[in-house]
Amino acid sequence: MIKFLLDYSSGVPVYRQIIDQIRFGITSGQLKPGEQLPTVRALAVELKVSLNTISKAYRELEIKNILETQQGTGTFINNTEQAVPDKEREGKLEEICVQFSSVALSYGFTLGEIVQELKNIETSKKL
Amino acid sequence: MIKFLLDYSSGVPVYRQIIDQIRFGITSGQLKPGEQLPTVRALAVELKVSLNTISKAYRELEIKNILETQQGTGTFINNTEQAVPDKEREGKLEEICVQFSSVALSYGFTLGEIVQELKNIETSKKL
Protein backbone atom coordinates (compact mmCIF):
# COMPACT_ATOMS: atom_id res chain seq x y z
CA MET A 1 0.00 0.00 0.00
CA ILE A 2 1.31 3.41 -0.98
CA LYS A 3 1.93 6.03 1.64
CA PHE A 4 0.95 9.57 0.80
CA LEU A 5 2.84 12.57 2.06
CA LEU A 6 1.56 16.10 1.76
CA ASP A 7 3.66 19.22 1.76
CA TYR A 8 1.46 22.12 2.69
CA SER A 9 4.24 24.67 2.47
CA SER A 10 5.01 23.98 -1.17
CA GLY A 11 2.00 25.83 -2.52
CA VAL A 12 1.18 22.86 -4.71
CA PRO A 13 -2.51 21.97 -4.36
CA VAL A 14 -3.22 18.87 -2.30
CA TYR A 15 -5.20 17.16 -5.02
CA ARG A 16 -2.29 17.65 -7.41
CA GLN A 17 0.20 16.18 -4.95
CA ILE A 18 -1.99 13.12 -4.66
CA ILE A 19 -2.22 12.82 -8.43
CA ASP A 20 1.54 13.06 -8.81
CA GLN A 21 2.25 10.55 -6.09
CA ILE A 22 -0.09 8.01 -7.62
CA ARG A 23 1.45 8.47 -11.05
CA PHE A 24 4.91 8.30 -9.58
CA GLY A 25 3.94 5.23 -7.59
CA ILE A 26 2.77 3.42 -10.69
CA THR A 27 5.89 4.06 -12.74
CA SER A 28 8.18 3.26 -9.87
CA GLY A 29 6.41 -0.02 -9.25
CA GLN A 30 5.05 0.82 -5.83
CA LEU A 31 1.57 0.59 -7.30
CA LYS A 32 0.75 -2.27 -9.58
CA PRO A 33 -1.94 -2.59 -12.26
CA GLY A 34 -5.17 -3.86 -10.77
CA GLU A 35 -4.24 -2.81 -7.26
CA GLN A 36 -6.89 -1.09 -5.22
CA LEU A 37 -6.29 2.40 -3.92
CA PRO A 38 -7.55 3.61 -0.56
CA THR A 39 -11.20 4.57 -0.61
CA VAL A 40 -11.95 8.25 -0.92
CA ARG A 41 -13.27 8.32 2.62
CA ALA A 42 -10.36 6.41 4.12
CA LEU A 43 -7.78 8.57 2.39
CA ALA A 44 -9.65 11.74 3.31
CA VAL A 45 -9.47 10.75 6.96
CA GLU A 46 -5.86 9.62 6.76
CA LEU A 47 -4.65 12.81 5.11
CA LYS A 48 -7.09 14.95 7.09
CA VAL A 49 -8.46 16.57 3.97
CA SER A 50 -11.91 16.81 2.52
CA LEU A 51 -13.62 13.99 0.71
CA ASN A 52 -13.97 16.27 -2.27
CA THR A 53 -10.23 16.76 -2.56
CA ILE A 54 -9.54 13.04 -2.87
CA SER A 55 -12.45 12.60 -5.21
CA LYS A 56 -11.09 15.36 -7.40
CA ALA A 57 -7.71 13.67 -7.66
CA TYR A 58 -9.17 10.25 -8.44
CA ARG A 59 -11.54 11.65 -11.02
CA GLU A 60 -8.79 13.43 -12.91
CA LEU A 61 -6.78 10.22 -13.05
CA GLU A 62 -9.79 8.30 -14.22
CA ILE A 63 -10.29 10.74 -17.07
CA LYS A 64 -6.67 10.11 -18.08
CA ASN A 65 -7.36 6.37 -18.01
CA ILE A 66 -4.81 5.86 -15.27
CA LEU A 67 -7.39 4.74 -12.72
CA GLU A 68 -10.61 2.83 -12.99
CA THR A 69 -13.40 3.44 -10.54
CA GLN A 70 -16.30 1.19 -9.73
CA GLN A 71 -18.99 2.70 -7.61
CA GLY A 72 -19.63 0.63 -4.55
CA THR A 73 -16.42 -1.31 -5.01
CA GLY A 74 -13.45 1.01 -5.09
CA THR A 75 -10.77 2.61 -7.20
CA PHE A 76 -8.11 0.62 -8.99
CA ILE A 77 -4.98 1.09 -11.05
CA ASN A 78 -5.84 0.57 -14.69
CA ASN A 79 -4.31 -2.38 -16.51
CA THR A 80 -3.76 -0.70 -19.84
CA GLU A 81 -0.18 0.28 -20.40
CA GLN A 82 0.26 2.86 -23.06
CA ALA A 83 3.35 2.61 -25.20
CA VAL A 84 4.85 5.79 -26.55
CA PRO A 85 6.78 5.97 -29.82
CA ASP A 86 10.55 6.26 -29.36
CA LYS A 87 10.84 9.51 -31.25
CA GLU A 88 8.14 11.15 -29.22
CA ARG A 89 9.65 9.70 -26.08
CA GLU A 90 13.07 11.17 -26.79
CA GLY A 91 11.64 14.54 -27.67
CA LYS A 92 9.62 14.59 -24.53
CA LEU A 93 12.64 13.75 -22.42
CA GLU A 94 14.59 16.64 -23.85
CA GLU A 95 11.65 18.96 -23.55
CA ILE A 96 10.99 18.35 -19.88
CA CYS A 97 14.68 18.33 -19.02
CA VAL A 98 15.32 21.63 -20.75
CA GLN A 99 12.36 23.20 -19.09
CA PHE A 100 13.25 21.83 -15.70
CA SER A 101 16.89 22.84 -15.91
CA SER A 102 15.85 26.36 -16.87
CA VAL A 103 13.69 26.63 -13.81
CA ALA A 104 16.26 25.06 -11.52
CA LEU A 105 19.00 27.34 -12.83
CA SER A 106 16.81 30.36 -12.26
CA TYR A 107 16.72 29.34 -8.62
CA GLY A 108 20.49 29.50 -8.62
CA PHE A 109 21.24 25.81 -8.55
CA THR A 110 23.94 24.39 -10.77
CA LEU A 111 23.37 21.40 -13.05
CA GLY A 112 25.94 19.58 -10.97
CA GLU A 113 23.92 20.08 -7.82
CA ILE A 114 20.77 18.99 -9.61
CA VAL A 115 22.31 15.83 -11.00
CA GLN A 116 23.69 14.98 -7.58
CA GLU A 117 20.31 15.49 -5.96
CA LEU A 118 18.60 13.31 -8.53
CA LYS A 119 21.10 10.57 -7.83
CA ASN A 120 20.35 10.93 -4.13
CA ILE A 121 16.67 10.46 -4.88
CA GLU A 122 17.48 7.40 -6.92
CA THR A 123 19.44 5.73 -4.16
CA SER A 124 16.96 6.62 -1.43
CA LYS A 125 14.19 5.09 -3.48
CA LYS A 126 15.87 1.74 -3.71
CA LEU A 127 15.80 1.27 0.06
CA MET B 1 20.24 41.00 -14.93
CA ILE B 2 18.31 38.03 -13.65
CA LYS B 3 16.00 36.13 -15.93
CA PHE B 4 12.70 35.04 -14.44
CA LEU B 5 10.97 31.87 -15.52
CA LEU B 6 7.46 30.97 -14.52
CA ASP B 7 6.10 27.47 -14.34
CA TYR B 8 2.36 27.67 -14.54
CA SER B 9 1.87 23.94 -14.30
CA SER B 10 3.57 23.64 -10.93
CA GLY B 11 0.69 25.05 -8.94
CA VAL B 12 3.05 27.39 -7.13
CA PRO B 13 1.71 30.95 -7.17
CA VAL B 14 3.45 33.31 -9.57
CA TYR B 15 4.27 35.87 -6.92
CA ARG B 16 5.91 33.17 -4.83
CA GLN B 17 7.99 31.91 -7.74
CA ILE B 18 9.27 35.44 -8.22
CA ILE B 19 10.05 35.77 -4.53
CA ASP B 20 11.94 32.51 -4.49
CA GLN B 21 13.91 33.24 -7.62
CA ILE B 22 15.03 36.58 -6.24
CA ARG B 23 15.99 35.08 -2.88
CA PHE B 24 17.86 32.17 -4.36
CA GLY B 25 19.34 34.45 -7.00
CA ILE B 26 20.91 36.54 -4.28
CA THR B 27 22.29 33.49 -2.53
CA SER B 28 23.79 32.08 -5.70
CA GLY B 29 25.36 35.40 -6.62
CA GLN B 30 23.24 36.04 -9.70
CA LEU B 31 21.90 39.10 -7.93
CA LYS B 32 24.25 41.36 -6.05
CA PRO B 33 23.60 43.81 -3.22
CA GLY B 34 22.66 47.23 -4.50
CA GLU B 35 21.63 45.91 -7.90
CA GLN B 36 18.42 47.25 -9.33
CA LEU B 37 15.61 44.89 -10.14
CA PRO B 38 13.29 45.35 -13.11
CA THR B 39 10.57 47.90 -12.46
CA VAL B 40 7.22 46.50 -11.48
CA ARG B 41 5.74 47.62 -14.75
CA ALA B 42 8.55 46.27 -16.90
CA LEU B 43 8.50 42.89 -15.20
CA ALA B 44 4.74 42.71 -15.39
CA VAL B 45 4.92 43.19 -19.13
CA GLU B 46 7.83 40.78 -19.55
CA LEU B 47 6.18 38.00 -17.60
CA LYS B 48 2.74 38.89 -18.90
CA VAL B 49 1.28 39.10 -15.42
CA SER B 50 -0.49 41.82 -13.55
CA LEU B 51 1.24 44.78 -12.00
CA ASN B 52 -0.26 43.77 -8.69
CA THR B 53 1.42 40.38 -8.79
CA ILE B 54 4.90 41.84 -9.14
CA SER B 55 4.15 44.48 -6.56
CA LYS B 56 3.02 41.82 -4.13
CA ALA B 57 6.27 39.90 -4.53
CA TYR B 58 8.45 42.99 -4.17
CA ARG B 59 6.52 44.19 -1.15
CA GLU B 60 6.87 40.92 0.69
CA LEU B 61 10.60 40.97 0.08
CA GLU B 62 10.81 44.55 1.27
CA ILE B 63 9.06 43.62 4.50
CA LYS B 64 11.70 40.94 4.98
CA ASN B 65 14.41 43.54 4.41
CA ILE B 66 15.66 41.70 1.36
CA LEU B 67 14.73 44.46 -1.04
CA GLU B 68 14.66 48.20 -0.69
CA THR B 69 12.20 50.23 -2.67
CA GLN B 70 12.36 53.90 -3.46
CA GLN B 71 9.28 55.35 -4.96
CA GLY B 72 10.10 57.08 -8.20
CA THR B 73 13.49 55.41 -8.45
CA GLY B 74 13.13 51.67 -8.35
CA THR B 75 13.65 48.51 -6.37
CA PHE B 76 17.06 47.34 -5.24
CA ILE B 77 18.72 44.42 -3.52
CA ASN B 78 19.41 45.38 0.05
CA ASN B 79 23.02 45.67 1.11
CA THR B 80 22.62 43.67 4.26
CA GLU B 81 23.53 40.14 3.40
CA GLN B 82 20.54 37.87 3.65
CA ALA B 83 21.77 34.54 2.46
CA VAL B 84 19.18 31.81 2.37
CA PRO B 85 19.99 29.25 5.06
CA ASP B 86 21.72 26.17 3.71
CA LYS B 87 18.98 23.97 5.04
CA GLU B 88 16.30 25.82 3.16
CA ARG B 89 18.36 25.92 0.00
CA GLU B 90 18.87 22.20 0.19
CA GLY B 91 15.20 21.69 0.87
CA LYS B 92 14.24 23.70 -2.18
CA LEU B 93 16.62 21.74 -4.33
CA GLU B 94 15.14 18.50 -3.12
CA GLU B 95 11.61 19.78 -3.56
CA ILE B 96 12.00 20.76 -7.18
CA CYS B 97 14.01 17.66 -7.99
CA VAL B 98 11.47 15.35 -6.40
CA GLN B 99 8.64 17.02 -8.19
CA PHE B 100 10.47 16.96 -11.47
CA SER B 101 11.52 13.35 -11.13
CA SER B 102 7.94 12.47 -10.30
CA VAL B 103 6.80 13.96 -13.55
CA ALA B 104 9.66 12.52 -15.54
CA LEU B 105 9.20 9.05 -14.10
CA SER B 106 5.51 9.17 -14.85
CA TYR B 107 6.47 9.57 -18.47
CA GLY B 108 8.39 6.33 -18.09
CA PHE B 109 11.88 7.74 -18.08
CA THR B 110 14.47 6.35 -15.74
CA LEU B 111 16.54 8.58 -13.51
CA GLY B 112 19.57 7.39 -15.46
CA GLU B 113 18.11 8.69 -18.70
CA ILE B 114 17.21 11.96 -17.05
CA VAL B 115 20.66 12.48 -15.58
CA GLN B 116 22.24 11.70 -18.95
CA GLU B 117 19.99 14.17 -20.71
CA LEU B 118 20.79 16.89 -18.18
CA LYS B 119 24.47 16.30 -18.73
CA ASN B 120 23.91 16.62 -22.47
CA ILE B 121 22.24 19.92 -21.87
CA GLU B 122 25.16 21.01 -19.70
CA THR B 123 27.77 20.24 -22.34
CA SER B 124 25.76 21.77 -25.15
CA LYS B 125 25.48 24.95 -23.12
CA LYS B 126 29.21 25.30 -22.78
CA LEU B 127 29.80 25.42 -26.53
Next chain:
DNA sequence: AGCATTGTACTGCTGTTATACTACAAAGAT
Protein backbone atom coordinates in the same frame (compact mmCIF):
# COMPACT_ATOMS: atom_id res chain seq x y z
C1' DA C 1 -35.03 -7.30 1.00
C1' DG C 2 -31.96 -4.84 3.76
C1' DC C 3 -27.58 -3.05 4.94
C1' DA C 4 -22.96 -1.29 4.68
C1' DT C 5 -19.52 0.34 1.65
C1' DT C 6 -18.05 2.86 -2.19
C1' DG C 7 -17.97 6.59 -5.51
C1' DT C 8 -20.65 10.77 -7.12
C1' DA C 9 -22.96 15.19 -6.97
C1' DC C 10 -24.43 19.12 -5.07
C1' DT C 11 -24.82 23.53 -2.18
C1' DG C 12 -22.77 26.96 0.67
C1' DC C 13 -18.85 29.03 2.48
C1' DT C 14 -13.92 30.81 3.11
C1' DG C 15 -9.50 32.22 1.65
C1' DT C 16 -6.01 32.75 -1.94
C1' DT C 17 -4.38 34.02 -6.43
C1' DA C 18 -4.63 36.85 -10.18
C1' DT C 19 -6.66 40.06 -13.33
C1' DA C 20 -8.11 44.85 -15.04
C1' DC C 21 -8.59 49.39 -14.11
C1' DT C 22 -7.99 53.68 -11.79
C1' DA C 23 -5.84 56.91 -9.05
C1' DC C 24 -2.31 58.71 -6.03
C1' DA C 25 2.58 59.67 -4.19
C1' DA C 26 7.49 60.30 -4.37
C1' DA C 27 11.76 60.97 -6.88
C1' DG C 28 14.45 62.81 -10.70
C1' DA C 29 15.20 65.19 -14.99
C1' DT C 30 14.14 69.04 -17.96
Next chain:
DNA sequence: ATCTTTGTAGTATAACAGCAGTACAATGCT
Protein backbone atom coordinates in the same frame (compact mmCIF):
# COMPACT_ATOMS: atom_id res chain seq x y z
C1' DA D 1 7.02 74.26 -12.37
C1' DT D 2 6.17 70.33 -15.29
C1' DC D 3 6.73 65.87 -17.00
C1' DT D 4 8.12 61.16 -16.76
C1' DT D 5 9.15 57.26 -14.18
C1' DT D 6 8.72 54.80 -10.25
C1' DG D 7 6.24 52.41 -6.44
C1' DT D 8 1.69 52.34 -3.87
C1' DA D 9 -3.22 51.81 -2.93
C1' DG D 10 -7.65 50.93 -3.90
C1' DT D 11 -11.99 48.76 -6.13
C1' DA D 12 -14.19 45.19 -8.53
C1' DT D 13 -14.16 40.69 -10.68
C1' DA D 14 -13.13 35.96 -11.59
C1' DA D 15 -11.16 31.51 -10.94
C1' DC D 16 -9.41 28.04 -8.01
C1' DA D 17 -8.62 25.29 -3.70
C1' DG D 18 -10.44 23.40 0.12
C1' DC D 19 -13.80 22.50 3.71
C1' DA D 20 -18.36 21.01 5.78
C1' DG D 21 -22.37 18.89 5.12
C1' DT D 22 -25.93 16.44 2.77
C1' DA D 23 -27.88 13.42 -0.33
C1' DC D 24 -27.90 10.08 -4.02
C1' DA D 25 -26.35 5.86 -6.81
C1' DA D 26 -24.21 1.51 -7.55
C1' DT D 27 -22.14 -2.65 -5.75
C1' DG D 28 -21.73 -6.57 -2.88
C1' DC D 29 -22.70 -9.05 1.24
C1' DT D 30 -25.94 -11.12 4.50
